Amino acid sequence: xxxxxxxxxxxxxxxxxxxKEFFQQLYFVANRSLFIIVFxxxxxxxxxxxxxxxxxxxxxxxxxxxxxFAAVLILRELAAIVTALxxxxxxxxxxxxxxxxxxxxxxxxxxxxxxxxxxxxxVIPRFFACVLGGILLTVVSNMTCLFAAMMISQAxxxxxxxxxxxxxxxxxxxxxxxxxxxxxxxxxxVIPLVACYFGFNCQxxxxxxxxxxxxxxxxxxxxxxxxxxxxxxxxxxxx
Amino acid sequence: MIALTVxxxxxxxxxxxxxxxxxxxxxxxxxxxHEIFVQIWKVSTESFPTTAMAGFFxxxxxxxxxxxxxxxxxALGFLGGxxxxxxxxxxxxxxxxxxxxxxxxxxxxxxxxxxxxxxxxxxxxxxxxDPMQEIIVPRFIGIVxxxxxxxxxxxxxxxxxxxALSQAFAGVTPExxxxxxxTIVHPLSxxxxxxxxxxxxxVLATICTYKGYTTxxxxxxxxxxxxxxxxxxxxxxxxxxxxTSFLGDVILQMVRGYRS
Numbered sequence: 001x002x003x004x005x006x007x008x009x010x011x012x013x014x015x016x017x018x019x020k021e022f023f024q025q026l027y028f029v030a031n032r033s034l035f036i037i038v039f040x041x042x043x044x045x046x047x048x049x050x051x052x053x054x055x056x057x058x059x060x061x062x063x064x065x066x067x068x069f070a071a072v073l074i075l076r077e078l079a080a081i082v083t084a085l086x087x088x089x090x091x092x093x094x095x096x097x098x099x100x101x102x103x104x105x106x107x108x109x110x111x112x113x114x115x116x117x118x119x120x121x122x123v124i125p126r127f128f129a130c131v132l133g134g135i136l137l138t139v140v141s142n143m144t145c146l147f148a149a150m151m152i153s154q155a156x157x158x159x160x161x162x163x164x165x166x167x168x169x170x171x172x173x174x175x176x177x178x179x180x181x182x183x184x185x186x187x188x189x190v191i192p193l194v195a196c197y198f199g200f201n202c203q204x205x206x207x208x209x210x211x212x213x214x215x216x217x218x219x220x221x222x223x224x225x226x227x228x229x230x231x232x233x234x235x236x237x238x239x
Numbered sequence: 240m241i242a243l244t245v246x247x248x249x250x251x252x253x254x255x256x257x258x259x260x261x262x263x264x265x266x267x268x269x270x271x272x273h274e275i276f277v278q279i280w281k282v283s284t285e286s287f288p289t290t291a292m293a294g295f296f297x298x299x300x301x302x303x304x305x306x307x308x309x310x311x312x313x314a315l316g317f318l319g320g321x322x323x324x325x326x327x328x329x330x331x332x333x334x335x336x337x338x339x340x341x342x343x344x345x346x347x348x349x350x351x352x353x354x355x356x357x358x359x360x361x362x363x364x365x366x367x368x369d370p371m372q373e374i375i376v377p378r379f380i381g382i383v384x385x386x387x388x389x390x391x392x393x394x395x396x397x398x399x400x401x402x403a404l405s406q407a408f409a410g411v412t413p414e415x416x417x418x419x420x421x422t423i424v425h426p427l428s429x430x431x432x433x434x435x436x437x438x439x440x441x442v443l444a445t446i447c448t449y450k451g452y453t454t455x456x457x458x459x460x461x462x463x464x465x466x467x468x469x470x471x472x473x474x475x476x477x478x479x480x481x482x483t484s485f486l487g488d489v490i491l492q493m494v495r496g497y498r499s
Contacts, residue, residue: 036470073304094466101462218341236307
């Protein structure tokens with residue numbers, strides 16, 4: 001896995017960059033996943049508002065700080081990680097089955113025969129498409145999540161959007177958005193690396209492809225959660 | 240757009256009819272207890288490390304996130320109670336169920352899809368047995384039971400993870416961390432977490448068996464079924480999360496009589 005990462009970085013500076021493939025992958029990652037992610041994140045925002053109001057009532061007996069608190073939670077954690085896990089199950093599984101099928105039908109060996117570096121041909125466009133797509137999708141899901149939270153806080157708690165924004169103003173800084181973008185980029189970069197690693201090491205037969213897909217989803221999810229923890233801890237020193 | 244809507248409604252209807260068929264099979268025909276235990280054992284042993292690790296880190300993330308705003312109020316004593324309550328009620332079941340959907344759901348739908356594509360399910364029917372009774376129902380019950388217990392174990396691990404990491408990074412001792420858990424974590428919160436776990440387990444089992452059972456189109460179809468299972472399960476989990484939260488809120492208002 002680490003060798004693949006190093007090869008990817010090395011291959012960025014050598015060899016031609018396949019622009020057309022990159023844009024195709026970006027379309028697949030970003031545009032085709034947009035609807036699902038926006039849909040899921042809206043529901044997650046609703047749950048966050050409900051639960052944080054419950055907690056605030058329990059601990060400090062009023063819910064004046066719910067909007068700010070929920071906005072902080074959304075910006076720092078929720079939107080980025082829900083986006084990343086959805087991308088992982090959708091894009092990661094797709095890439096793993098694609099590359100795994102290429103491996104067992106010997107298309108990758110054919111590429112090597114023709115003198116084309118498979119990492120340059122397959123991994124690099126996917127890697128950059130996923131990093132860029134992760135950034136864009138994280139920003140979009142953050143904004144959607146905040147918008148949904150605004151609507152729900154008006155419906156359930158009676159806060160107008162103006163009150164919501166002014167409450168956000170106390171808690172949220174521009175740094176939060178920046179850190180969310182960094183998180184999205186890191187999560188996006190993990191997914192194709194894991195998927196291509198398991199795809200390249202795919203065993204023979206249809207069972208091998210299934211195993212590679214399952215392994216990809218599990219390993220990428222755990223890697224995303226662990227990286228999320230490390231990044232959260234690192235950023236907690238920078239506020 | 241219209242075609243997409245029709246397709247989505249088609250899938251929802253098919254899944255619900257399939258669930259109805261499963262339930263009728265459970266209550267009408269004899270259960271294969273041995274097969275059920277084999278499935279429970281398989282799913283549990285395969286997925287326990289994944290679930291435990293995911294739970295540990297989910298608890299740790301929540302504790303670290305809550306430590307920052309709470310430190311401003313100087314209320315670090317409440318950290319354990321708040322992080323545990325949030326994990327139990329909201330974030331924990333959802334994230335751990337995401338993990339499980341990647342592991343259990345993908346594995347089961349791949350297995351059933353391979354059986355369908357290689358005509359093993361038709362072979363069972365030719366031999367005069369009911370494939371629902373022999374293949375689907377044991378897997379369904381096994382996945383429901385083992386997922387429920389795995390989710391509960393993951394929630395327990397999340398408490399432990401929050402404790403360990405807040406000791407290491409926020410300097411909250413385990414005594415301090417656990418002191419306010421009984422005061423803040425209401426029994427109903429634990430009940431709502433368990434309810435969510437049960438609902439997620441049923442959703443996961445239904446979708447992965449349905450997608451595996453209705454696979455068409457050879458090896459490529461199996462790959463498509465696996466991806467579709469993961470994505471659909473996640474969407475349904477998020478929607479059911481909202482639904483159970485709403486239901487829990489309503490029940491809580493009935494029980495305690497507080498008005499928001």
